[in-house]
Amino acid sequence: MVLKLLEQLPETFPFALILVLHRQKSGPSEMDKVLILNKHTKVIEPNDKDLILPNQVYLAPQNYHLLVEDNRSVSLDYSETIHYSRPSLDPTFESAGDVYAHRAAGILLSGSNHDGAEGLAHLAKMGGQAFIQNPAFSSFPAMPLAGLQLVPNATLVKPSELINSLFSI
């Protein structure tokens, strides 16, 4: 799904995309390299306090939560796991909602726990747009279903519609 999303990205796009994927906590990871393979899109695993810029895709590093600071930089955070996950979706959604408010969009994809639902609800409450992968088209519907419970007004999207939805904002 993430690969599909990256493939559909045009050469330039006027926003920053932050990916938070539940990944193995330690051990060598090739994730950033796998994702790099896609066309023009270079995926960056940011260092702490790197600036968030448009036309870039950021991947939350292994074993850190990724938070957005009000000066539009990244803060990494090595605190407790949330929903057994680090990185977890909740703190990224939540801090992005605080900083970008109505200019934020949160997309909750397929996944097998309840991470992301509370964060997405906060992002929506701050004026951001919430998208949730249609559970009927999700290989792991638990996460979208949990999201829908807290954000019933979220726009349901199929994988193929996602990029169009983003550009329609």
Added chain:
Amino acid sequence: MNEWIDILPEQIDDIIQIIREQYGYDFGDYSRASFTRRVKHCMQAASVKTVSDLQHHLLNEPSFFNWFLQTLTVNVTEMFRDPIFYKALRETVIPRLASYPIIKIWHAGCATGEEVFSMAILLKEAGLLDRTRIYATDLNPANLEKARRGIMPLNALKEYTANYLRSGGTEDFSSYYEAKRDHVILDSSLLKNVLFSQHNLVTDQVFNEFQLICCRNVLIYFNKTLQNRVLHLFYDSLVPLGYMALGMKESLLFMDVRPKFDTIKDEAKIFRRKS
């Protein structure tokens, strides 16, 4: 499900001011997004519903503040975290330290001590532990108390053992601790040259001179201003050609001390003070 707590930026300012005036800890240059999260985390843990309730507790109950401080700071740590870092220490840094008659190492922000324990094991295996002094400091007295006792949860040991092996360790890892029912105790001889003491990177100054400073995943909780200040403190606390180790995602790139350090191992974030 947890109650969702909303805090306004001005309210965070107020909380920071109360803590500064009442207790002398200054969180003003902490990274705001993670500090805000920590405050919410504390409120949830203590079932404090509103910011004004929190302020009331902080103003009137020193024992509440002690708990709050312990919970506010991030105390997550593990042994041999990032094995490639420890491998680089073993191969590149420790052989250089061997040339000093007395080796002095500072672990700044040691939390509950797991990285200090790892360092002690490396030094022991290199035959250097007896002539090393490790100064392990943290803001948080409760962390230091735990670290001194060398106690770790039993269920973490499987991962620590795997980390140790991946860092190039060849000994029987279980020889370094004694297993109890649900925890383990580190062999106390590993800690005999370790001095645990309280030090606040925000306000405290240079207190000794070191050949190696480890401060991994501590600066991420600070804003750039404070990061710069602390890096100057480290520079001033290092001997010429002394080593400094940061966390894997902490960069010197845009810091004003950058030209004063050489990069020794970029992938392990090991730097060395120029002479």
